Amino acid sequence: MRNLNVAAAQLGPIQKSDDRKSVVTRLIELLRDAHSKKAELVVFPELALTTFFPRWFVEDITEADHWYETEMPSTITKPLFDEAKKLGVGFCLGYAELTQSGERFNTQILVERDGRVVAKYRKVHIPGHEQHEPDRPFQHAERYYFTPSNEGFKVWSAFNGRIGMMICNDRRWPESYRVMGLQGVEMILCGYNTPLHYVPDPSQDALQGFHNALVMQSGAYQNGTFVVGVAKGGVEEGVDSLADSSIIAPSGEILAKTETNGDEVVTAVCDLDWCNNYKNTLFNFDRYRRPEVYGRITSQRGSTIE
Numbered sequence: 001m002r003n004l005n006v007a008a009a010q011l012g013p014i015q016k017s018d019d020r021k022s023v024v025t026r027l028i029e030l031l032r033d034a035h036s037k038k039a040e041l042v043v044f045p046e047l048a049l050t051t052f053f054p055r056w057f058v059e060d061i062t063e064a065d066h067w068y069e070t071e072m073p074s075t076i077t078k079p080l081f082d083e084a085k086k087l088g089v090g091f092c093l094g095y096a097e098l099t100q101s102g103e104r105f106n107t108q109i110l111v112e113r114d115g116r117v118v119a120k121y122r123k124v125h126i127p128g129h130e131q132h133e134p135d136r137p138f139q140h141a142e143r144y145y146f147t148p149s150n151e152g153f154k155v156w157s158a159f160n161g162r163i164g165m166m167i168c169n170d171r172r173w174p175e176s177y178r179v180m181g182l183q184g185v186e187m188i189l190c191g192y193n194t195p196l197h198y199v200p201d202p203s204q205d206a207l208q209g210f211h212n213a214l215v216m217q218s219g220a221y222q223n224g225t226f227v228v229g230v231a232k233g234g235v236e237e238g239v240d241s242l243a244d245s246s247i248i249a250p251s252g253e254i255l256a257k258t259e260t261n262g263d264e265v266v267t268a269v270c271d272l273d274w275c276n277n278y279k280n281t282l283f284n285f286d287r288y289r290r291p292e293v294y295g296r297i298t299s300q301r302g303s304t305i306e
C-alpha cells in the first residue's frame with residue numbers, strides 16, 4: 001500500500017475588493033483544516049489568489065498586471081509556504097503568472113512537504129474568447145489574458161507517487177489525461193472556475209455538474225489514476241460558479257465530494273497502488289493500445305469530413 005491522504009481545499013468566491021492578504025489567510029485556514037484531517041497534500045483551485053478577472057475586459061492589458069504574480073513565493077504568499085512547511089503538508093496552488101519576458105500564463109505549482117517547489121504546470125487548453133464581447137452578461141476572456149502553454153502535460157515523482165497537473169478546461173479533453181497516463185500518472189491535480197451559465201449554449205447550464213463529474217470520472221478510470229478536482233465556487237461578482245470539488249479513484253468512483261459552494265475541505269486516503277488494478281488489466285496500455293491507428297489524434301486539429 002502507498003497511502004496518500006489528499007485534501008480538496010475548495011474556495012468560495014473571491015470578490016474584486018478582497019485583497020491578496022485576506023485570501024492567503026483563507027488559504028492558511030483551509031491548510032490547517034486539511035492538516036487536522038491528516039492530509040499530506042492540499043489542492044487549491046485555479047487562480048486561487050484573486051477573483052476570476054477574465055470576466056472583465058480592459059483595453060490595455062497592462063491595466064490587468066496587478067492580477068498576476070511575478071514571483072512565487074511572493075512576500076504576500078510566503079506565509080502560506082511557511083505554514084505548509086511548518087506543518088509538513090504539501091500543496092498545489094493555481095495563480096496567474098506574468099514572466100520576466102512579459103508572457104502571461106494560467107499556472108499551477110506543486111510544493112512538496114519540505115517546502116520545495118517540485119513542479120510548475122501552465123494551462124494548455126485556454127477556453128473562451130480573445131476579444132471583448134459586449135453583448136455577454138459577463139466576459140470569459142481567458143484567451144486575451146493567457147497564452148496557451150506549449151510545454152504540455154508532464155508527470156513528476158513526488159508524494160511517493162507519480163503526480164500530474166492540469167487546469168480547469170484541460171479536464172474536458174481526453175488527451176490531457178492520456179498524455180499523463182502514458183507517463184504512468186497516479187494522481188492528477190486540477191483546479192477549476194466553471195461558471196454555471198455557459199453563454200454560447202445555455203442548454204448546457206443545467207448539465208455543468210454532470211459534465212464535470214463525467215469528464216473527471218472517465219479520465220480517472222480510462223487511465224487508472226486518481227483525479228482531484230477543486231473548485232472556486234459560489235457567486236463571485238454576480239457570477240455563480242460550480243462547486244462539486246471531488247476526489248476520484250482509478251475505478252472512476254467518487255471518494256469524497258464537497259457539500260457547500262464555500263470554503264470547504266474534504267479528504268480521502270488514496271492508495272496509489274490501486275492504480276495498478278487498472279493499469280495492469282483492462283487498461284494495460286502496452287498490451288492493448290493501438291497507437292498505429294490513432295495517427296489523426298496528433299496530426300489533425302479540427303474534424304474533417306471526407
Ligand code: CDT
Nearest residue numbers: 127128140168169193194195
Ligand atoms: N476556467 C475555465 O477553464 N473554465 C471553463 C469554462 C467554460 S468556457 C467559457 C471550463 O471549462 O470549465
